[in-house]
Amino acid sequence: MTPLDFVISLALISVAAGVLGSLIGLGGGVVIVPVLTLLYHVDIRLAIGASIVSVIATSSGAAAAYVRERMTNLRAGMFLEIATTTGAVSGAYLTTLLPTRFLFVFFGLVLGYSSFATFRRRHADAPLTVSNDRIANYFNLHGSYFDQAEQREIPYKVVGTTPGLALMYVAGLVSALLGIGSGALKVPAMDSAMHLPMKVSSATSNFMIGVTAAASAGVYFARGQIDPIIAAPVAAGVLLGATFGARVLGRVTSKTVRLVFVVVLVVISLEMLQKGIFS
Amino acid sequence: MTDPTEPTGTPQPPISIQSEQAPEGMGGSGRRRQLSPEEVAVMEEKVRKVELAISLVLRIGVVLSVAVIAAGLGLMFAHHAAYLPIRGNFSYQELTAKSTPFPHSFAALGHAIAHGEGRGIVVLGVLILILTPILRVAVGVLSFIYEKDPPMALVTLYVLVVLVASFFLAGG
Numbered sequence: 001m002t003p004l005d006f007v008i009s010l011a012l013i014s015v016a017a018g019v020l021g022s023l024i025g026l027g028g029g030v031v032i033v034p035v036l037t038l039l040y041h042v043d044i045r046l047a048i049g050a051s052i053v054s055v056i057a058t059s060s061g062a063a064a065a066y067v068r069e070r071m072t073n074l075r076a077g078m079f080l081e082i083a084t085t086t087g088a089v090s091g092a093y094l095t096t097l098l099p100t101r102f103l104f105v106f107f108g109l110v111l112g113y114s115s116f117a118t119f120r121r122r123h124a125d126a127p128l129t130v131s132n133d134r135i136a137n138y139f140n141l142h143g144s145y146f147d148q149a150e151q152r153e154i155p156y157k158v159v160g161t162t163p164g165l166a167l168m169y170v171a172g173l174v175s176a177l178l179g180i181g182s183g184a185l186k187v188p189a190m191d192s193a194m195h196l197p198m199k200v201s202s203a204t205s206n207f208m209i210g211v212t213a214a215a216s217a218g219v220y221f222a223r224g225q226i227d228p229i230i231a232a233p234v235a236a237g238v239l240l241g242a243t244f245g246a247r248v249l250g251r252v253t254s255k256t257v258r259l260v261f262v263v264v265l266v267v268i269s270l271e272m273l274q275k276g277i278f279s
Numbered sequence: 280m281t282d283p284t285e286p287t288g289t290p291q292p293p294i295s296i297q298s299e300q301a302p303e304g305m306g307g308s309g310r311r312r313q314l315s316p317e318e319v320a321v322m323e324e325k326v327r328k329v330e331l332a333i334s335l336v337l338r339i340g341v342v343l344s345v346a347v348i349a350a351g352l353g354l355m356f357a358h359h360a361a362y363l364p365i366r367g368n369f370s371y372q373e374l375t376a377k378s379t380p381f382p383h384s385f386a387a388l389g390h391a392i393a394h395g396e397g398r399g400i401v402v403l404g405v406l407i408l409i410l411t412p413i414l415r416v417a418v419g420v421l422s423f424i425y426e427k428d429p430p431m432a433l434v435t436l437y438v439l440v441v442l443v444a445s446f447f448l449a450g451g
Contacts, residue, residue, distance in 0.1 A: 063337055064338045068331065079434050211438065214411075221405075231401065231402075232355075
């Protein structure tokens with residue numbers, strides 16, 4: 001395979017990654033890392049560098065639309081970034097200390113649990129109307145969005161900011177360690193712990209993952225993990241895909257978003273466990 | 280690009296900031312003070328302005344980085360004839376191997392860009408992409424200060440400080 005084939009095929013895969021990532025708030029990384037390591041046999045550390053780029057691309061590409069359409073809970077997102085950025089900075093320094101196999105197994109388990117937690121809430125996603133959460137009330141993190149699928153405005157209240165912050169710290173840590181999976185923890189944190197509607201969780205996760213990734217991107221750049229021939233098709237393809245994907249989220253139902261999210265998590269969790277245990 | 284000051288979407292009804300159904304002694308904990316419907320409307324207007332400012336920053340960053348990355352990629356292939364053939368002997372793996380040199384310090388990057396190297400231009404585009412979320416946090420800080428929301432301004436300022444610090448830690 002010549003460099004031209006590589007760039008074109010990777011760009012096309014990246015478009016798909018951008019569509020999927022922007023829809024379920026995961027960032028393109030969930031597709032990019034396995035594709036680069038399993039299909040193109042790229043070193044895991046360069047794959048992680050490319051994934052960080054794809055996460056930022058998904059985030060910025062989709063969030064531009066989600067924020068305009070008020071799908072993102074801007075205040076909650078910015079508030080929770082306190083924890084994700086702190087986690088990301090701590091994690092970026094641990095990544096060279098941990099062996100690749102351990103990362104795969106650990107990541108597989110993390111994702112397995114995330115998918116279970118999200119699936120469990122499939123019948124219970126009515127938004128809350130009351131919140132006694134001190135932090136959420138003080139910062140006024142509650143919100144409201146217009147659901148295109150249901151054709152109505154849906155107001156919601158936010159609870160569980162303390163467990164939310166703790167999970168977001170772990171999400172930042174995992175994101176920095178693996179260059180992937182920050183959204184996989186962010187969506188369940190907002191959905192299960194903080195009771196944000198699923199679509200808002202996805203859009204807000206999308207908004208936040210860019211900042212989480214940016215917090216560790218400087219470290220990856222300095223360490224030489226961002227290879228231009230990989231980063232260029234990934235960034236361009238993912239940005240294109242995320243821009244399209246952002247148009248889809250409004251139209252599909254929350255339940256569809258949840259089920260797609262769960263399926264993607266289960267698949268990738270198994271893939272990573274297999275890679276960590278049998279390779 | 281559409282006009283960022285133009286309101287989009289349907290007008291939203293005011294959110295009931297403090298719910299009446301909250302049980303006595305439990306509800307409204309942590310609330311700074313009760314907001315009147317007019318104040319709620321003003322607050323939503325403010326949030327809307329912050330949203331539009333942030334959306335605009337993200338849009339500009341995305342368009343700019345894609346343009347620079349595409350130009351860099353074009354230059355890479357223009358300078359290296361060996362990269363081009365569909366069926367050639369030159370494998371992409373030489374460019375993705377651990378030992379492949381590419382700019383990963385600001386000095387090397389400046390040098391590569393000065394020499395018109397495609398790789399350097401691509402890395403510059405990627406850096407613009409990486410800086411976009413950081414810039415949007417900075418715009419968030421300014422917007423919340425301008426909209427007189429000190430708690431959120433402090434929250435976003437902390438995030439900005441951590442992000443900027445992460446870059447200096449990375450360089451050091």
